[in-house]
Amino acid sequence: MRRNSRARLSLSLLLVVGALGLGATPATAAEVHTAAAAAPSAIPSSSAYALDAAVGRTLGAGTAGTYLDRKTGDLVVTVTTDRAEEQARATGATVRRVARSAAQLDSVIETLEAEAKITGTSWGIDPRTNQVAVEADSSVSARDMARLEAVAERLGGAVSISRVPGVFHREVLGGGAIYGGGSRCSAAFNVTKGGARYFVTAGHCTNISANWSATSGGSVVGVREGTSFPTNDYGIVRYTDGSSPAGTVDLYNGSTQDIASAANAVVGQAIRKSGSTTKVTSGTVTAVNVTVNYGDGPVYGMVRTTACSAGGDSGGAHFAGSVALGIHSGSSGCSGTAGSAIHQPVVEALQAYGVSVY
Numbered sequence: 442m443r444r445n446s447r448a449r450l451s452l453s454l455l456l457v458v459g460a461l462g463l464g465a466t467p468a469t470a471a472e473v474h475t476a477a478a479a480a481p482s483a484i485p486s487s488s489a490y491a492l493d494a495a496v497g498r499t500l501g502a503g504t505a506g507t508y509l510d511r512k513t514g515d516l517v518v519t520v521t522t523d524r525a526e527e528q529a530r531a532t533g534a535t536v537r538r539v540a541r542s543a544a545q546l547d548s549v550i551e552t553l554e555a556e557a558k559i560t561g562t563s564w565g566i567d568p569r570t571n572q573v574a575v576e577a578d579s580s581v582s583a584r585d586m587a588r589l590e591a592v593a594e595r596l597g598g599a600v601s602i603s604r605v606p607g608v609f610h611r612e613v614l615g616g617g618a619i620y621g622g623g624s625r626c627s628a629a630f631n632v633t634k635g636g637a638r639y640f641v642t643a644g645h646c647t648n649i650s651a652n653w654s655a656t657s658g659g660s661v662v663g664v665r666e667g668t669s670f671p672t673n674d675y676g677i678v679r680y681t682d683g684s685s686p687a688g689t690v691d692l693y694n695g696s697t698q699d700i701a702s703a704a705n706a707v708v709g710q711a712i713r714k715s716g717s718t719t720k721v722t723s724g725t726v727t728a729v730n731v732t733v734n735y736g737d738g739p740v741y742g743m744v745r746t747t748a749c750s751a752g753g754d755s756g757g758a759h760f761a762g763s764v765a766l767g768i769h770s771g772s773s774g775c776s777g778t779a780g781s782a783i784h785q786p787v788v789e790a791l792q793a794y795g796v797s798v799y
């Protein structure tokens with residue numbers, strides 16, 4: 442079922458944070474909206490995440506989404522009513538009136554879900570344009586593209602459609618970071634609960650195997666305790682080798698980034714992705730509440746970014762400074778320095794398993 446729009450790792454054998462790649466590949470363009478995607482990303486202030494959460498609690502569906510202003514870094518709250526504007530201003534956020542409410546955008550997504558659920562497509566809310574931004578990969582046929590465009594036309598200006606190169610698909614590669622079931626994935630973040638240590642990774646990884654090792658054919662260092670894919674894309678593994686790994690992300694330059702907290706990503710913000718294939722790449726968050734229609738089932742409530750990634754990066758870390766944001770799920774790869782990396786919000790996974798980063 443679709444989710445509503447408001448809704449430290451280092452294995453004992455040097456496995457810090459990497460990624461296995463759900464090498465999603467989005468496709469080409471009917472109407473390409475590049476202005477927002479091309480805009481420089483904003484660096485969130487330390488209070489931006491807390492303000493975004495406060496806005497969500499206060500307004501709920503009264504806001505059509507939030508984003509960071511690329512010039513000022515201020516949180517912008519989109520609203521459609523006087524009451525919502527008053528509530529938003531009371532939180533201290535910048536307010537912008539828009540044409541479409543959260544309910545209207547959710548209705549657009551429901552229509553796409555019912556009438557255009559085509560393998561190789563994804564859609565999510567871009568509050569900067571007050572639209573549902575759709576991507577269609579190269580596997581989408583001309584006939585299906587015409588069907589998608591017909592649905593979008595009926596929805597008026599509420600939908601933008603872009604074609605992206607490649608094909609959305611999972612890529613579980615051999616060799617490298619964490620091993621299970623003959624495949625290689627990577628861990629995102631180390632987490633803890635009641636003194637026990639775990640790591641979270643992609644659910645399509647934990648679906649593969651119950652036992653995970655730090656080297657191919659090596660001794661088991663952790664055992665799967667939960668997995669969810671499709672619909673979600675997260676899983677959790679409990680350390681069973683007695684280790685107490687640090688809560689850091691590998692920066693692939695001889696240093697690491699400490700992770701101290703977790704939050705939901707905000708459209709317009711800068712992020713970094715750490716993965717074992719493409720190492721550390723940077724990008725901007727471009728859409729939230731994203732649905733990705735993979736060949737083996739849809740995932741919902743994801744986040745789309747412009748970070749580069751490739752097969753072998755799935756399960757890795759999306760973060761900003763010391764803030765954990767997401768678990769790498771899929772990507773369209775890279776064109777120059779621009780990608781379309783998708784992540785599972787880590788806050789949802791932490792809440793599902795009752796664990797916390799440290």
